[in-house]
Amino acid sequence: MKRFFLQILLCLAALMVLGGCQSxxxxxxxxxxxGTxxxxxxxxxxxxxxxxxxYLPHEGQPVNKRVIRELDQKLVQTLGKHGVTAYARPAITRQxxxxxxxxNMGSKREAAFSYWISVGECMAADYLLVPQVLFWQPHRGMKKPNYNVQPASVVIDLYLIDxxxxxxxxxxxxDETQQPLSENMLEAGKFFERGGKWVSAMELAEEALDNGLMELGL
Incomplete structure (x- = not known):
């Protein structure tokens, strides 16, 4: 009985904070x-x-190449969903x-920036979108909320370069690691949007791309 009332209280508290979540x-x-x-x-x-x-959360931890390929596909799909179609796609830009x-010029950060400017110039583009995945931890365990799982965790950067x-x-x-509702009531909106269950790292990445590209006007 106590457990039942605790669940009711959690649900009521979650509904109270839903209005404060960013839409x-x-x-x-x-x-x-x-421009191009x-x-x-x-x-x-x-x-x-x-x-x-x-900075990287952990240096020297590679992400599976299969994940990188799927992220490229998700990126193209999301741009299409947003009505962005006239652009050079990753398969072309990768050349x-x-x-x-x-x-080897200036600081290493300056060298990284110069590299991406060179890529943009090589593509004869006015703007270059640079997506990077910095950390990737897949979800492991049951989908239903419990504590015997490894939650999905994703860190992604999107840069729009002139x-x-x-x-x-x-x-x-x-930068997000999914948490159960009982640990963070302020994230109740996301909890219910995700169906009240653990999601995959790729589902977190899809959220990052959808919201991030909209912020970039893409």
């Missing part, structure tokens, strides 16, 4: 970029010096990614 209509969006757009394939930086900003190399003016227009940083 897609509240996302601050950039205007859609005017190239979309890079996902990369998986292994060391901090490969990043354009921030320039393989041609260009990091240059190639001509050599500047980063905006960086979108997504």
């Amino acid at each position: 897609k209509s509240e996302i601050v969006k950039l205007p859609r970029p005017v 757009l190239a979309v890079a394939g996902f990369t998986n930086p292994m060391f901090n010096w490969e990043l354009l900003a921030g 320039c990614q393989e041609i260009e190399v990091f240059e 190639v001509n003016n050599k500047r980063i227009v905006r960086r979108i940083h997504f």
Whole structure:
């Protein structure tokens, strides 16, 4: 009986905070970029010096190449869902990614930025979208909420680079490890949107792409 009432209290508390959760209509969006757009394939930086900003949660932990390929597909699908169709796709941009190399100039962060500018110039693009996956932990265990699971955890960065003016227009940083409702009532909105169950790392990545691309105007 006590357990039943505890569940009722949790549900009532969750409903009370639902109104405070950010909706897609509240996302601050950039205007859609005017000019040619190239979309890079996902990369998986292994060391901090490969990043354009921030730091890795854990250095030297590679993400499975199969995951990288699926992320590229999800990226293309999400852009299509948002009505973005006129752009150079990752399969094309990856050719320039393989041609260009990091240059030994300035700091390592400057070299990383110069590399992506070179990729954009190689593509003759006005804007370059650079997606990076920094951490990937798959969900392991039952789908129903319990404590005997390894929750999904994902860290993804999206950069929109103005190639001509050599500047980063905006960086979108997504860092989330799913938590049970009982541990974080403030995340009740996400809990119910996800069907009250544990989700996969790819489902978290889809959320990152959907919301992140909207913020970038894409």
